[in-house]
Amino acid sequence: MDFKDTTKEQALNTDQADESGSQRRESARLPEPQHSSEGQAGEPITEATVVVENLNMYYGSFKALKDVGMRIRRHRVTALIGPSGCGKSTFIRSLNRMHEIVPGARVDGKVLLEGDDIYAKDVDPVRVRRRVGMVFQKPNPFPTMSIYDNVIAGIKLGGKRKKTELDNIVEKTLRQAALWNEVKDKLKDGGTALSGGQQQRLCIARTLAMEPEVILMDEPASALDPVSTQKIEDAMEELKKRYTVVIVTHNMQQAARISDYTGFFYIENMGDPGQLWEFDETTKMFSSPNRKETEDYVTGRFG
Numbered sequence: 198m199d200f201k202d203t204t205k206e207q208a209l210n211t212d213q214a215d216e217s218g219s220q221r222r223e224s225a226r227l228p229e230p231q232h233s234s235e236g237q238a239g240e241p242i243t244e245a246t247v248v249v250e251n252l253n254m255y256y257g258s259f260k261a262l263k264d265v266g267m268r269i270r271r272h273r274v275t276a277l278i279g280p281s282g283c284g285k286s287t288f289i290r291s292l293n294r295m296h297e298i299v300p301g302a303r304v305d306g307k308v309l310l311e312g313d314d315i316y317a318k319d320v321d322p323v324r325v326r327r328r329v330g331m332v333f334q335k336p337n338p339f340p341t342m343s344i345y346d347n348v349i350a351g352i353k354l355g356g357k358r359k360k361t362e363l364d365n366i367v368e369k370t371l372r373q374a375a376l377w378n379e380v381k382d383k384l385k386d387g388g389t390a391l392s393g394g395q396q397q398r399l400c401i402a403r404t405l406a407m408e409p410e411v412i413l414m415d416e417p418a419s420a421l422d423p424v425s426t427q428k429i430e431d432a433m434e435e436l437k438k439r440y441t442v443v444i445v446t447h448n449m450q451q452a453a454r455i456s457d458y459t460g461f462f463y464i465e466n467m468g469d470p471g472q473l474w475e476f477d478e479t480t481k482m483f484s485s486p487n488r489k490e491t492e493d494y495v496t497g498r499f500g
């Protein structure tokens with residue numbers, strides 16, 4: 198199956214996956230998110246929501262990523278940049294086990310979400326994907342559903358909720374996704390009747406409705422016009438107040454504008470696996486990076 202088959206991926210990213218996904222594992226669950234200032238063992242939670250250690254990724258015998266380590270800061274936007282094929286999508290998918298829909302894809306190494314090992318034996322990947330939501334490159338609202346029903350599609354599968362509660366969730370998440378004002382008078386219209394940029398913001402709202410801790414975005418604006426792109430960038434400031442955001446982007450200006458931290462992925466020699474070549478605060482990465490390849494890339498000398 199094509200790795201970028203977003204329809205299947207999206208289905209897996211909602212509770213529908215729970216019903217139909219072949220990945221389903223029995224019962225073991227990640228604990229509920231912790232919103233206190235202390236970790237489970239009474240330790241202060243560090244500034245990182247996600248800690249990645251020694252991550253290697255393979256498609257069959259092909260090694261796509263080598264020895265990646267990263268600390269993804271809470272309530273910050275982290276941008277992932279680098280030339281095509283160096284493993285950015287592969288990496289972002291490892292953060293919610295989305296790569297597992299590709300036969301033969303596997304990882305070794307550690308990904309800790311608020312201290313919980315998402316690859317621990319018996320952890321349910323569907324549960325992981327609730328805590329770590331994903332927005333894809335191509336907007337993919339459910340075609341037969343209204344705007345309103347699209348937003349609540351995932352949470353409705355989790356059990357019955359009061360109408361007023363659902364109304365509140367729809368308004369809150371559409372506001373956070375910077376779409377409310379454009380759709381508040383036509384919530385019963387079909388989701389696919391919206392423009393591409395609006396559809397993408399609808400998909401963001403749908404992801405937010407699941408109350409994730411982390412939102413992964415894989416080039417969410419690459420297929421959009423500049424006005425829609427701007428709206429998504431505007432929403433980012435609001436989003437990071439409540440969520441931790443990781444975004445893959447090919448647009449250097451966008452990375453510089455919206456992110457707090459930037460990771461540059463790079464392949465040293467043809468055929469080698471991708472590596473996290475440099476990771477730092479965005480201002481540093483774009484003004485005085487430590488490595489020459491990073492500087493060449495951010496200044497547009499290759500890519």
Ligand code: ADP
Binds near residue numbers: 279285
């Ligand atoms: P990027 O997002 O940086 O463009 P990808 O993560 O898409 O890079 O790809 C990294 C490497 O993994 C590339 O060599 C790509 O061909 C390979 N790859 C990606 N998806 C698959 C797949 N489904 N099966 C086999 N190889 C894949």
